[in-house]
Amino acid sequence: MKINVKNEKQINEALNAVNKQVRNAYHYNVKNMISRIEFELEHKHFLKKHWVGLKFTCNPNAQVFPNAYKGIPEATYFQIERFASGWFLVGVARKECRADYIKMMCTLTDEQKQAVMDAFYKF
Numbered sequence: 001m002k003i004n005v006k007n008e009k010q011i012n013e014a015l016n017a018v019n020k021q022v023r024n025a026y027h028y029n030v031k032n033m034i035s036r037i038e039f040e041l042e043h044k045h046f047l048k049k050h051w052v053g054l055k056f057t058c059n060p061n062a063q064v065f066p067n068a069y070k071g072i073p074e075a076t077y078f079q080i081e082r083f084a085s086g087w088f089l090v091g092v093a094r095k096e097c098r099a100d101y102i103k104m105m106c107t108l109t110d111e112q113k114q115a116v117m118d119a120f121y122k123f
Contacts, residue, residue: 003089005030005080011089015076018094023075025092029060030078033102034087037080045119050112055081055090062101072096 003010008027015025037056041048061075075097081090108116 001090001092005034005087005089014089014092015078018092019076020074020094023061023073023097025058025060025076025078029058030080030089033058033060034080037102047115047119050115051082052084053082053109053112055079057103059097059101061097062099063097064099065097072098 001014003014005011011027011030015027019025033056041051041054057077057079059075059077065072073096074094077093077095078089079091079093080087082088
């Protein structure tokens with residue numbers, strides 16, 4: 001699956017395939033998460049040329065559940081990846097709802113690692 005994040009109809013179709021009654025995700029969740037990720041990357045001075053290949057798993061319904069639930073309910077997760085032409089939705093899944101809103105699920109290239117170190121040492 002590789003859907004451009006600008007195509008709201010296809011994003012909603014992909015998400016609706018796994019959505020249930022509660023803790024769902026929609027196209028506006030994808031756009032909000034991308035905005036949040038871009039803000040954080042720019043805030044940390046991580047140059048856009050190093051964003052290609054970054055992949056994030058997002059849960060817009062993240063929360064902690066008390067032990068009284070006797071288990072953890074499921075939520076809709078989606079994966080977005082940065083390509084040279086922009087952000088794309090590359091996967092959707094239904095799994096246990098955890099407290100993590102965004103997880104970075106990728107390995108950095110040597111060039112990206114160096115860019116992170118350079119940004120860290122700039123003061």
